[in-house]
Every structure is written in structure tokens, then in C-alpha cells.
Amino acid sequence: MISRRLFSTTSKLPPCNFVPKKYDGPSYDKLTKIRRINLNPALTTIYKDPLAVHQGHMQWLFDINGKRYLDLFGGICTVSVGHCHPKINAAVKDQMEVLNHVSNIFLHPKIHEYAERLTAKMPGDLKVAYFVNSGSEANDLAILMARLYTKNFEILSLRNCYHGMTCATMGLTATGKYKYNYPNVSGIHHVMNPDVYKGIWGGKNCRDSVVQTTRQCNCSGECDAKHKYIDQLKEHFEYTIPKSKGLAAFFAESIQGVGGSVQFPKGYIKEAAQLVRENGGLMISDEVQTGFGRTGDHFWGFEGHEIVPDIVTMAKGIGNGYPLAAVVTTPKIAEALNAASHFNTFGGNPIASTVGITVLDIIEEEKLQQNSKAIGTNFLKQLSQLREEYPKTIGDVRGKGLMIGVELVKNGTTEPLLDKQIYDVLKDKGVIMGQGGAYGNVMRIKPPMCITQQDVDFTMSTLREAFTQLKYK
Structure with missing residues (x-):
């Protein structure tokens, strides 16, 4: 039996010189x-x-x-650079004294400065940004763009994923606790989640992490579990997607956030992206939680999977708590929205863009x-x-950088500890x-x-x- 380290029964918070204002609001x-x-x-x-x-x-x-x-939760993985960061506070104050809001039908400078800065962080031809207000809204727009561009309808996402709670994104989301008894948008299918801890396949050599599962694993070289989960994905193309048309899109988080920081087998996302494109679809990477340097090795989580998506959605850490989100895609895919007039009242307004620019500055400077x-x-x-x-209590530890999950279980099994x-x-x-x-x-x-x-x-x-x-x- 492993001995426990000695510890104080009253651990002391690390020092902090900040003094909060006195509260004088409602009791x-x-x-x-x-x-x-x-x-x-x-x-x-x-x-x-x-x-x-x-x-x-x-x-x-x-x-x-x-x-x-x-x-340690950051407003649900949203406060990326720190609560009330003084540089953001100062930048917002300055911008509010100059221009608070106009519609983006005007050429106000900040949205243009920010679009250039943000897309410069993207690889490949991902050079066109649409600014919105939340991750749900970003994923909703990505659904529309994919269907318009490909002229296909069917969309795939992974079980255990969370992509939002609008009527459309609730269909993408594949976790029952976030789904109402309400007709979701049709044409969305949920494929087997390649979870190497609780899934059918996987083990101690399968994850891109400094911490692996304790399950035994037969992998040598390429991940054997990856091949098996890809075979399951292939079955959806065989039995679910119309042969005459093809797929519109496949949505995937780089690491599942709300689903419990679930990581996929090494190589799964890369091979899935290849399959998606072979079947006429777009690869959409949901970076709402994994973007902006959180995973450590890369600025975007998808870079750890060695892919360049066709569409990237982002929110949360992009604005450090300010309601800001974005969809970034290629010029060719972006043209699909020209089929009708499209605008967003608040997306990328002067204050939102100022916050976004300042977040990028802080991530780099600090x-x-x-x-x-x-x-x-x-x-x-x-x-x-x-x-x-x-x-007997901790079944799994997983993650990359500061995107971490600790799964609590009963008696050393995978049965959840609901405490x-x-x-x-x-x-x-x-x-x-x-x-x-x-x-x-x-x-x-x-x-x-x-x-x-x-x-x-x-x-x-x-x-x-x-x-x-x-x-x-």
C-alpha cells in the first residue's frame, strides 16, 4: 500500500495582496x-x-x-487570463470613452484590427472571421455554413459531446442531461465516443498526455484503439450517410469539455478528418474550451491532432468572460453566406473587439x-x-495543460461516484x-x-x- 504524504489539516491559501471592495449589495x-x-x-x-x-x-x-x-474553474473554462485583469479593464475603459457601439455595417476600426490579429493566429487558409456572442451561437452558425457550402445535410458529432443549447446545437450535443424533450434539428447523428478510459477499447498507451489510463493496452506504434474506433465511424458512412449526397460536417472538440475532459486516442481526429473529407464533408473543430493556449503545447487544441480544420468555432477564453465568440473559416467556405443577407448586431462590436485584442496581447506578453x-x-x-x-476513488486523471479532469469512481471500478x-x-x-x-x-x-x-x-x-x-x- 502506498503511504500518504503528510499534510497540514489546515492548508493556508497562497498569499495575495489584493484587497476586495466592501460589499454593500443585497443580503x-x-x-x-x-x-x-x-x-x-x-x-x-x-x-x-x-x-x-x-x-x-x-x-x-x-x-x-x-x-x-x-x-480552478474559471467561470466554466472562460476566464483565460485572470479575473478583472487590469490591462483589460483599462482598455475597455478607454474604448468606452471613444465608441461604445455601432453596427458592424460601419467600418469601425476595432473589428478590423481584431479580425486581422485573430486570423493571424490560424494556420492554413483559415482567414475569415465571423464574430458572434457565445459558443452556442458560433456552433449554430457553423452548422448553417457547412450545409450551405457542401449542399449536404447530414452532420456527425461524438457521443458525450457538448456544443451548445440553441435548438440546433442541442441536436449536436450528445449528453442526455442537456437535452429537452423537444424535436431537435434533424440530420444530426452521434457516433461512438473514442474514450480510452471507459470506452470499449483503449489503455495506457493511447492518449496524448503525461498521464495515461491504468487499463492494459496492446498498442505498439500506432494506437490499436484508434483503428477500432475509426472502424465504428466508417460504419456511419456506410449505413447512415446518403451515398448519393454525402456529409455536411463532423463536429469535434479537441478535448471534450463538459463531457469531463475526455481525450481521444492518438491519431483518431486526424484519420476522422480524412474520412469526413473523402465523404464530402467539412471538419469543424470546436475550440470553445481548448483554444487560446490552454492545452499548453499549442495555441489551438486541433494542432495537437495534426489537422487544419475547415471551420473553427471559439468562445469562452476568447473574451476572458466578456460575451464574445467567433467562427473562422476559409474565404471559399465564407462565400456560402452570400446567399442571403447576414449580420450580427453585437458580434465584434468596438468593446468586444477591444477585449479580444487585449486577451491576445496578455497571452503573449505574460x-x-x-x-x-x-x-x-x-x-x-x-x-x-x-x-x-x-x-478506489480516483479512476482516471487526464488532460493537457490546464484542461484537466479527475474522474471519481466507486471501489476502483468505472462506476461513477455521485458525491x-x-x-x-x-x-x-x-x-x-x-x-x-x-x-x-x-x-x-x-x-x-x-x-x-x-x-x-x-x-x-x-x-x-x-x-x-x-x-x-
Whole structure:
């Protein structure tokens, strides 16, 4: 039996010189009452006693009582460079004093500056940007573009994926908890998810990660699991896609986000893209969570799969919390939208574009992609050690850079451990983590990319305290 490292029972938050403003808004009871009566009743929180957040600073959040928390979820993988980053605050203030909003039918400078900057980060012929407001909207537009361009209708996505909750993207999404009993857009099919941890095939040599599954694996050279999952994909082209027409598009996240940071076998996405194009379709990469340096090795997650997609969708980290998203494609595919008039009232407005430009500046100036790789790699290795210490509770650790998932299980099986107490215990100790996966048993770690090694060490001590307190094994 592996011995547990000694740790303090009261881990201390790393130092922070920032002092939050005093809160003088509605009381906690008033907030909960308003939420119950005046807000969408489907809104939920992962905590028994919901957290009332007042202010943010870089990787830190402060509640209405002034208590500080290390934010390892980043507003659902959205705060890329840090809460209320001073450079973004200053840039937005300056822009608001010059031009707040005009329609993009005008040649306001910022949208043009930003389009040039953003597309310069893209490989190949991905040079045309459409700015929108959310990831769901971006994926919705990508569906339209693919069908118009190819003149085909059928679309494929992976089981366990999440691509949004508009009427169209709810059809793309293949996780039952996010689907209403409502007719989704037709022509969308969900293929087998190539999950090397819980899927039919896969093992300890299959992932592009410093941490692998503990399953046995027969791979030598090319991934054997990849070939088997590709065979399953081929069956969809054989039995589902009309031979007379072909495919419109295949959607894939580089690493599944809401689905629990699921990684695919090495080579799967590359070979899938080849199959898609052979059958008349476009390869669409959803970079809503994996873009902007989060995976560490590359600026875009798809680069780790050695492909250049036909369409790329992005949101979340693109605006560091500001409602900004984009679709980037080739000039040839972009022409398909000329079939009718197309515009977006708020997409790429002066403030949104200013935020987007500033995010790109900060990632480069503060070397946040490099930080994601260095800090994320160490984090993954420490979490792997934790899995060895708690083999009956931690079934899998996976991810790249600061896109990390820790799957909690029962008694060393793959059966999900459905215990929300862990999030409450961590919150009480000052750590905020996300919850994901089809059953909510995956701890999602997607913090602002400015976190430090001190933050990681504090988190690991806190996790050990929480696991001990909950009597995990």
C-alpha cells in the first residue's frame, strides 16, 4: 500500500495582496429569494449552500463576506487570463470613452484590427472571421455554413459531446442531461465516443498526455484503439450517410469539455478528418474550451491532432468572460453566406473587439500558453500520484495543460461516484472546482491560465485533506 504524504489539516491559501471592495449589495437571503422567484428555475449550483461571489482578481474570487477562493474553474473554462485583469479593464475603459457601439455595417476600426490579429493566429487558409456572442451561437452558425457550402445535410458529432443549447446545437450535443424533450434539428447523428478510459477499447498507451489510463493496452506504434474506433465511424458512412449526397460536417472538440475532459486516442481526429473529407464533408473543430493556449503545447487544441480544420468555432477564453465568440473559416467556405443577407448586431462590436485584442496581447506578453504547459504538466503529475494514493476513488486523471479532469469512481471500478460533498468541502477550504461528465463525477480543473505552482501545491494539500475528511480510499 502506498503511504500518504503528510499534510497540514489546515492548508493556508497562497498569499495575495489584493484587497476586495466592501460589499454593500443585497443580503445573502435576499439574493437566494430573488434567484428562486425571478430567475430561470432551471439554474442550479453544485453547492449545498450556493456561493455568493462579489469580486474577482486574477485567479481569485471573493464572496460577499470577503472570503477568498482559488478559482480552478474559471467561470466554466472562460476566464483565460485572470479575473478583472487590469490591462483589460483599462482598455475597455478607454474604448468606452471613444465608441461604445455601432453596427458592424460601419467600418469601425476595432473589428478590423481584431479580425486581422485573430486570423493571424490560424494556420492554413483559415482567414475569415465571423464574430458572434457565445459558443452556442458560433456552433449554430457553423452548422448553417457547412450545409450551405457542401449542399449536404447530414452532420456527425461524438457521443458525450457538448456544443451548445440553441435548438440546433442541442441536436449536436450528445449528453442526455442537456437535452429537452423537444424535436431537435434533424440530420444530426452521434457516433461512438473514442474514450480510452471507459470506452470499449483503449489503455495506457493511447492518449496524448503525461498521464495515461491504468487499463492494459496492446498498442505498439500506432494506437490499436484508434483503428477500432475509426472502424465504428466508417460504419456511419456506410449505413447512415446518403451515398448519393454525402456529409455536411463532423463536429469535434479537441478535448471534450463538459463531457469531463475526455481525450481521444492518438491519431483518431486526424484519420476522422480524412474520412469526413473523402465523404464530402467539412471538419469543424470546436475550440470553445481548448483554444487560446490552454492545452499548453499549442495555441489551438486541433494542432495537437495534426489537422487544419475547415471551420473553427471559439468562445469562452476568447473574451476572458466578456460575451464574445467567433467562427473562422476559409474565404471559399465564407462565400456560402452570400446567399442571403447576414449580420450580427453585437458580434465584434468596438468593446468586444477591444477585449479580444487585449486577451491576445496578455497571452503573449505574460507567456500564459507556456505557463499552461509547465503548471498544467506538473498538476497532472501530482494528480496522477493522488490517483495512486486513492485507487478506489480516483479512476482516471487526464488532460493537457490546464484542461484537466479527475474522474471519481466507486471501489476502483468505472462506476461513477455521485458525491457532491467533495465540492462543498473544497469550497469551505477555499478551492473552487467544476463538475462534469455525463454523471457529474468528473472534477473539472480549468483555471485562469495565470495560476502558479504555489496554487497547485495548495490545491493538492487541500484535496488530500478533503479526501481524508470524506474517508475516501
